[in-house]
Amino acid sequence: MLFFGSSFKGMPLMSLRSAAKIGTITEPVINPHNLHIDGFYAQAMNGQRDGIVVDIDVRDLSPTGMIIDDHEDIAEQDELVRLQPIITINFKLIGKNVYAGSSKIGRVEDYVVDTKSLFIQKLYVQPSLLKLTS
Numbered sequence: 001m002l003f004f005g006s007s008f009k010g011m012p013l014m015s016l017r018s019a020a021k022i023g024t025i026t027e028p029v030i031n032p033h034n035l036h037i038d039g040f041y042a043q044a045m046n047g048q049r050d051g052i053v054v055d056i057d058v059r060d061l062s063p064t065g066m067i068i069d070d071h072e073d074i075a076e077q078d079e080l081v082r083l084q085p086i087i088t089i090n091f092k093l094i095g096k097n098v099y100a101g102s103s104k105i106g107r108v109e110d111y112v113v114d115t116k117s118l119f120i121q122k123l124y125v126q127p128s129l130l131k132l133t134s
Contacts, residue, residue, distance in 0.1 A: 002121065003061065005093065005111040012065035013042050013053070013074075021045065022071045025053075028113075029083065032091040035120040037113060038083055040066065042074050051076045054083070061115040098125045 005028065013023040022045055029039040029052060039052045048071045057073040058066055068074075077087055096108045109126040113119070 001061070001115045002112050003115055005113055005120070007063075008040065013044075014065045014067045015070050016059060016067060017070040021065070022048065023050075023074065025066055029086060030091050030093055030120070031086050032089060035093075037118040037120070038086055039080070044071060044074055049074060049076060052080060052083070052087075054080065055118050058118075093120070093123075098123065104128055 008025050008028050011025040012021045013025055014020070015022045024043045024045075026041045026043050028037045029041065030036075031038050037055060039054045040058075041051075042053050043050050051074045053066070053068055053074055057068050059069065060067040077084075080087070093108050093111055098105050098108060106125040106127040108123050110124040111120050112122040112124075114121050
C-alpha cells in the first residue's frame with residue numbers, strides 16, 4: 001500500500017497488547033542516503049515515554065493508524081546507537097529544493113511511501129515561481 005508522507009503526522013499509534021491507542025506519530029525519521037524511513041518519532045499517552053518507534057517494530061500501517069506490539073517498543077533516542085547518525089542529521093524532506101542538473105525545478109511538497117518496504121517511492125514537487133512564469 002502507498003501512503004502520503006504528510007499522513008504520518010498525527011497518525012494514531014496502536015498497541016497489539018492493549019488493543020488501544022497508546023500515542024501519536026509526530027513525524028518520520030528519514031535516512032537521506034537512501035530515502036528509507038528508519039523510524040518514527042512518537043508521542044506517548046498517559047505519562048509513558050516519548051521517543052522513536054524503529055521501522056522493524058512496526059507491525060502494520062493502515063489508514064486507521066500504526067500498530068506496534070506494546071508501548072515498550074517506543075525507544076528513547078539515546079538507546080538507538082545505530083540510528084544516531086541519522087537522528088543527528090535531522091533530515092526533513094518536505095520543503096527541500098529539487099534540482100534537475102544545475103537548474104532548480106521546485107520544492108518537495110509531499111512524497112509517497114511504500115508501507116511494506118518503507119522506502120520513499122515518489123516525490124511531489126511544487127514548481128518554483130520562475131518556472132511557472134517562463
